[in-house]
Amino acid sequence: MNLACLKLFFWIACFLVVGEVGLEFRAKLRGWESILFGLTTSVPGVSQGGLGDAEFGPTPSFPFRSRVISMNRQPGDHRYWLASSSHAEDSYLPPSMTFPNILERLLKEKGGDTAVLNASRAGIDIPENVNDLKRWGGQWRPDYVILYQLSASITSITKRTPAGTRSQGAPALNNAAKLVDPISWVNRLVEMTTIYANIKGQVSARIGANRVLANDLGLQGEQEYSAMLQDFIDTTRAIESVPILMTFATSHTRKHLAVIPKDIVLGLFKYSSFLSVEGWVTSIERMNAAIRRIAAQEGIMLIDVEDAVAGHPEFFRDFVHFTPAGHEAVARTMRDALMVLERRKPVLSVVQRGTVR
Amino acid sequence: MSFNSAEFLFFFPLVLLAYAVTFHRERWREVVLLLASYLFYMSWNWRYAGLLMLSTVVDYSVGRLIVRESRPEVRKIILVASLCSNLGMLCLFKYYNFFVELVGPATTAFGLDVSFLRHELLLPVGISFYTFQTMSYTIDLYRGEKVLEKDFLKFAVFVAFFPQLVAGPIVRAKLFLPQLHRVPMVTHERVQSGLLLVFRGLFKKVVIADLLGLLAVDKVFANPTAFSSWDLLIALYAYTFQIYYDFSGYSDIAIGLARILGFDLPQNFNRPYLSQSVREFWARWHISLSTWLRDYLYFSLGGNRVAPWRVRVNLMITMLLGGLWHGAALHFIAWGAYHGVLLMLASRKGDEVVLCGWWTTVRRQVVCFHLIVLGWLLFRVQDLPNLVQYVEGLAKNGMGTQFHGLFYMILGLAITLHIVPMERWKEIEAHFLRLPIPVQASMYAFLLVLYCGFTLESPSFIYFQF
Numbered sequence: 081m082n083l084a085c086l087k088l089f090f091w092i093a094c095f096l097v098v099g100e101v102g103l104e105f106r107a108k109l110r111g112w113e114s115i116l117f118g119l120t121t122s123v124p125g126v127s128q129g130g131l132g133d134a135e136f137g138p139t140p141s142f143p144f145r146s147r148v149i150s151m152n153r154q155p156g157d158h159r160y161w162l163a164s165s166s167h168a169e170d171s172y173l174p175p176s177m178t179f180p181n182i183l184e185r186l187l188k189e190k191g192g193d194t195a196v197l198n199a200s201r202a203g204i205d206i207p208e209n210v211n212d213l214k215r216w217g218g219q220w221r222p223d224y225v226i227l228y229q230l231s232a233s234i235t236s237i238t239k240r241t242p243a244g245t246r247s248q249g250a251p252a253l254n255n256a257a258k259l260v261d262p263i264s265w266v267n268r269l270v271e272m273t274t275i276y277a278n279i280k281g282q283v284s285a286r287i288g289a290n291r292v293l294a295n296d297l298g299l300q301g302e303q304e305y306s307a308m309l310q311d312f313i314d315t316t317r318a319i320e321s322v323p324i325l326m327t328f329a330t331s332h333t334r335k336h337l338a339v340i341p342k343d344i345v346l347g348l349f350k351y352s353s354f355l356s357v358e359g360w361v362t363s364i365e366r367m368n369a370a371i372r373r374i375a376a377q378e379g380i381m382l383i384d385v386e387d388a389v390a391g392h393p394e395f396f397r398d399f400v401h402f403t404p405a406g407h408e409a410v411a412r413t414m415r416d417a418l419m420v421l422e423r424r425k426p427v428l429s430v431v432q433r434g435t436v437r
Numbered sequence: 438m439s440f441n442s443a444e445f446l447f448f449f450p451l452v453l454l455a456y457a458v459t460f461h462r463e464r465w466r467e468v469v470l471l472l473a474s475y476l477f478y479m480s481w482n483w484r485y486a487g488l489l490m491l492s493t494v495v496d497y498s499v500g501r502l503i504v505r506e507s508r509p510e511v512r513k514i515i516l517v518a519s520l521c522s523n524l525g526m527l528c529l530f531k532y533y534n535f536f537v538e539l540v541g542p543a544t545t546a547f548g549l550d551v552s553f554l555r556h557e558l559l560l561p562v563g564i565s566f567y568t569f570q571t572m573s574y575t576i577d578l579y580r581g582e583k584v585l586e587k588d589f590l591k592f593a594v595f596v597a598f599f600p601q602l603v604a605g606p607i608v609r610a611k612l613f614l615p616q617l618h619r620v621p622m623v624t625h626e627r628v629q630s631g632l633l634l635v636f637r638g639l640f641k642k643v644v645i646a647d648l649l650g651l652l653a654v655d656k657v658f659a660n661p662t663a664f665s666s667w668d669l670l671i672a673l674y675a676y677t678f679q680i681y682y683d684f685s686g687y688s689d690i691a692i693g694l695a696r697i698l699g700f701d702l703p704q705n706f707n708r709p710y711l712s713q714s715v716r717e718f719w720a721r722w723h724i725s726l727s728t729w730l731r732d733y734l735y736f737s738l739g740g741n742r743v744a745p746w747r748v749r750v751n752l753m754i755t756m757l758l759g760g761l762w763h764g765a766a767l768h769f770i771a772w773g774a775y776h777g778v779l780l781m782l783a784s785r786k787g788d789e790v791v792l793c794g795w796w797t798t799v800r801r802q803v804v805c806f807h808l809i810v811l812g813w814l815l816f817r818v819q820d821l822p823n824l825v826q827y828v829e830g831l832a833k834n835g836m837g838t839q840f841h842g843l844f845y846m847i848l849g850l851a852i853t854l855h856i857v858p859m860e861r862w863k864e865i866e867a868h869f870l871r872l873p874i875p876v877q878a879s880m881y882a883f884l885l886v887l888y889c890g891f892t893l894e895s896p897s898f899i900y901f902q903f
Contacts, residue, residue: 087625089453
């Protein structure tokens with residue numbers, strides 16, 4: 081045996097590398113993120129350099145994607161904590177163009193010192209938001225903690241319910257599945273490649289659309305989501321802050337079911353192919369109803385983003401993520417709702433445990 | 438780290454590189470193989486590498502003792518000690534909880550609660566495979582076959598050889614150990630054909646087996662009441678092909694990887710669904726296991742050299758234990774018993790008479806295929822209520838389908854690939870292997886990328902759990 085026997089492997093590796101570099105270059109031209117060329121933006125008028133504005137976090141000592149501020153509170157200032165995922169983090173836009181930071185600017189325009197801590201990270205769900213709150217909430221002491229989280233929850237819930245029975249092809253106990261850790265650094269590396277991103281969008285999503293899809297997450301899913309919301313509320317109150325809930329908005333609602341563009345549908349199946357499009361819409365309606373019900377039961381302020389922006393495709397770049405105009409619209413909706421709180425003294429000095437009157 | 442994982446995509450080329458560099462130094466070459474095998478095994482759970490080493494040390498020592506010892510009774514004692522060690526380990530990890538649960542209701546009736554006896558140990562991946570492999574080595578030595586391996590390193594490589602470590606084929610010592618004593622035959626042609634086998638196996642696994650599972654089978658078996666009789670029937674056929682393509686895909690990959698490294702592993706499948714009798718099915722399905730059971734269990738019980746009623750009992754015991762080998766659950770035992778009954782009937786009157794009598798070959802195949810399909814229902818269901826739901830659904834749920842066109846396409850492809858004669862495939866493969874290397878490589882690279890797209894959730898191989 082000599083190395084020449086392995087030339088087939090070298091050729092395969094070469095083709096893969098050439099393919100990846102080619103696709104990365106194409107991605108760069110289109111303003112997408114890639115390993116070689118990093119994060120760029122496709123938003124007109126936004127320079128690449130603007131993506132990481134120096135005055136914004138996160139930094140090693142400031143774990144939020146918002147304007148860097150001191151941990152110490154000043155008398156009379158208001159501090160909000162926004163818990164979400166990619167919807168509010170939106171790494172494709174400069175921090176200043178995401179709705180938590182727009183909200184901060186809008187609230188400041190009305191006078192008073194207000195800070196919005198954007199504790200959102202792509203890919204996380206409510207349990208991670210709660211963990212963040214437990215870890216940093218006590219130090220940063222927000223008056224109000226706002227939660228905007230649903231699509232990631234639906235994805236995670238579907239994987240645990242009968243609707244999302246994982247494919248093991250296995251009868252009875254499946255030890256192999258228990259033993260395999262799918263999230264290794266190699267997996268992450270492969271998932272970062274542009275080849276993977278392309279194939280995921282072009283092939284996986286189409287296959288996902290051909291599964292037997294569920295049309296609703298059902299009561300079990302709703303109960304699981306409600307339990308997560310309750311955990312969020314309890315944790316927020318435990319750090320003596322006031323929880324605020326938001327309904328969830330999507331680009332298309334039930335009345336647009338027949339006209340949802342194909343790229344949006346495929347985007348839905350790219351990472352989660354357990355629910356049909358109707359299943360997504362129904363589940364979001366179901367969960368939004370749960371949010372409203374829990375807010376009423378707990379006497380919690382509700383910001384109805386669904387009512388304000390849902391069904392306006394111009395506000396969304398896919399089914400759930402906002403365009404700059406969408407971020408602006410969400411921030412304005414929040415500002416209008418929160419102004420009533422701004423006129424009050426900060427919670428930290430009043431300590432109204434849990435209820436906004 | 439499964440063969441269809443991203444990790445393996447990096448692992449194997451690195452191992453191959455190290456193997457190529459050390460190839461002309463026998464000791465180093467074996468060390469590379471052993472290290473790679475243990476790394477591969479430890480990627481699931483590093484703690485269980487100790488079990489693999491224990492099994493290796495015990496059977497290596499027992500093998501030497503058996504050969505040295507001339508007194509038959511002492512040899513027998515050594516053999517029994519070895520079997521107890523191997524089977525004890527298997528029972529502890531695989532069957533212990535099952536038996537505790539089985540006797541639980543009986544002991545509860547006497548006011549005893551034995552649930553505290555349960556353990557929470559995970560079943561080590563591949564334990565059934567390497568245990569059977571090491572047991573065959575010891576039994577062969579006991580029976581006087583000249584397979585003794587004095588070199589511990591070589592023996593350790595035989596037990597842990599990573600291509601077939603976790604899901605077979607179960608390799609006999611007399612087939613594999615001699616290969617370690619000569620320079621492995623690694624040529625450009627063998628690397629090419631080995632890689633083709635690997636990709637064929639990946640295709641079977643990723644494109645056919647996984648998609649059949651994802652698009653229909655898993656959902657249907659999880660909730661049979663939600664599907665029509667038609668869907669339940671089609672899903673049962675689909676599972677029949679899913680399990681075949683999953684396992685034979687794994688075997689192809691294992692044989693292909695071994696061939697790239699210069700070793701030959703035995704064929705494990707031979708288009709089993711074209712069998713004309715259940716006996717023939719067992720000569721074509723998981724060949725390394727069925728021949729193992731025949732040689733070391735059925736023959737040890739007396740085989741067919743005993744009274745006819747004993748032959749039938751031997752068949753039933755063999756198949757029951759074969760069923761139990763697949764997993765510690767009643768439905769596996771029921772599956773084994775079902776095949777035991779079929780083989781008993783066949784042994785009583787002759788396959789052809791019982792199964793199809795005067796029917797033509799095709800009709801025999803169809804009948805045999807459906808008997809096998811029925812068996813897979815017992816194999817796949819989770820428990821008795823699940824079986825009842827499924828059977829009731831088959832009878833009552835009416836027509837209509839929730840499956841999409843892609844699923845039917847994949848099922849059609851699965852059936853077609855199974856029917857096409859092997860000779861035809863060999864011709865196609867020969868044509869492919871004559872293509873220039875860059876052309877072959879570009880097609881492999883494309884397929885590799887495509888497999889990433891097909892692998893929605895990286896399901897593990899079905900046979901890993903056994």
